[in-house]
Amino acid sequence: MAKLYFYYSSMNAGKSTTLLQADFNYRERGMRTMLWTAALDNRYGEGSITSRIGLKADAHLFDPETDLFEAVMADVATHGALACVLVDEAQFLTKAQVFGLARLADESNIPVLAYGLRTDFQAELFPGSAALLGLADALIEIKAVCHCGRKSTMNLRVDAHGKAVKQGAQTEVGGNDRYDALCRKHFMEALGG
Template sequence: MAQLYFEYGAMGSGKSIEILKVAHNYESQGKEVLLLTPLVNDRDGVGMIASRIGLKRPARVISPDANLFEMIDEERKKRDLAAVLVDEAQFLQKEQVDQLAQVVDDYHLPVMTFGLKQDAFNELFEGAKRLIEMADKLVEMKTICSFCGRKATTQLRFKDGKPQYEGAQIQIGGDEAYKPVCRIHWYHPDLNMLKKQKEM
């Protein structure tokens, strides 16, 4: 039975690798998938899903005002879709998550979304919040804290080597701007260790 999935994890947990792997698995069996990514996700170029280990491929762009039900319906008329895969799903609007749920319910088409649960200030993103409320299945993807090796539950934003606890919710960046951390090190990051890591 088709379901709406939300696979979430802190930065560095392999979400983009996983979506690319899922797409490859479908396509290696001769099945069609639709890859989607929000317009705001431009770290590696607009419309590009890219992992930190170098794997990447293009995806269709979701604008903030896009109707995903209509977009996917149009795509279904062109080809026989087996699944819809959405990267950086935390950036979706609430209504867009509801539209994905409608795709699952009306077309019995699996929709798998991947993204962060909360921002660098430990507040839920709008898209993630709605996915937690609406998804049939939630899967946590795990990674380790940059400082202690415990499970990372969030990410901490840095600027000029200093932790940032306020600012814009959305600031696209990679390893230079964010570190996966546990709750303890979100509050108390080891800046000496961070400095040593940069020197290595």
């Protein structure tokens, strides 16, 4: 029986690297995979999953309107069986998309590995992450490290001067220039709380 997995962490934990390694493992054994990433994250070019250590792979793009279940099943009908579906930036999935991914595992026996942030810069769950935390068969935390050496669990948004940003839209794509992965203690201190 296939499962829906949610690999989550703060930023800079190696989620994309881990996804690309899992994809490589399947493909090295001659198995076909399908990669997806959020259309709104085009920092490294459209249709690409890129890790900060230099690994890269082409991926299909999803936006809130994408029916992932139907798109994957159409691909299977055209190209044959899939060994695995891998989703990067899973925090940007909608609740309906997460239900579609669960259907892939349950009805089509295709394992789904979703990788994403658990919370935003205000310590709020992303909609996709909330749905995955509720529906996934397996929850796997990928560890990142705060500057103090503790496990980082929070994503601090910073401005151009490195100062904490306390308000704004939930989604603002960025990397180390806009976010700092911190432990809860240093996150709270940075926010003045």
